[in-house]
Amino acid sequence: MAEIAEDTDALGLPAEAEGNLEGWLFPSTYTFNPDVEPAEMLSTMVSTTIKMLDKYDVAEEDRERILTIASLVEKEAKKDEDRPMIAGVIMNRLDIDMMLQFDSTVKYIAPSEGVWTSEEDRLIDSPYNTYMYTGLPPTPIAAPGEASIEAAVNPADHDYTYFVTVNLETGETAYATNLEDHLANVEILNQWVAENQSSDDEE
Structure with missing residues (x-):
């Protein structure tokens, strides 16, 4: 094949x-x-x-x-x-x-378990690393x-430049136009994770 x-x-x-x-x-x-x-x-x-x-x-x-x-x-x-x-x-x-800063592009070059990439993964020098390029x-x-x-x-x-899935079960996604609001949305996600599962679990 x-x-x-x-x-x-x-x-x-x-x-x-x-x-x-x-x-x-x-x-x-x-x-x-x-x-x-x-x-x-x-x-x-x-x-x-x-x-x-x-x-x-x-x-x-x-x-x-x-x-x-x-x-x-x-x-x-x-x-x-x-x-x-x-x-x-x-x-x-x-x-x-x-920068797009998508974990999905990093996972393309460095597949890993779980929802997020590690800091080490995000330091990989590759044109697929949208945290770097x-x-x-x-x-x-x-x-x-x-x-x-x-x-x-x-x-x-x-006008949104940020998004994050705030509920990994329902797929609910929140959007923001600035970093401050985005970080507030990320905190909602962190709270959901703390209440529902380990951060190492799969989506």
Whole structure:
């Protein structure tokens, strides 16, 4: 399978992906014949992603960027209603050259248990470390579904530059326009964690 995945031209992977399948294998339920070749399966997933991007009129030169933003939304959002909101936060931060500081990008290069990354993880020198580098990571970090792609194409219009999930069970997310309000929201999360679970538990 690894060798097949490396022949990305045969899978129909667009040139803008630069040979990286990450983000281009659309997550869905597929029905294949028992004797289907792995290359056909991967090719179908890639073509489904392209069809989805075309559905939302994403220009070829913007596909990789939209998929990258959508992949961040996919990893960060707990509820569909938050996807366009979080996409809006991403856009607002990019517009003012503010670091994204997403644990999800750090976990992409340093997978770990639990909700948060460690200080050691956040010191890893990698273009995927959005605590260290401004802007988007160089590629998608996950395979986004349609809701995340739509959110990346049509982000909510607001002034928020911060968000945090304040209830890890319900996925309730709070937004803020400044650090002071954000830290108050983080304290709500800390209180929820103290009352409900260890900080080392999974979301």
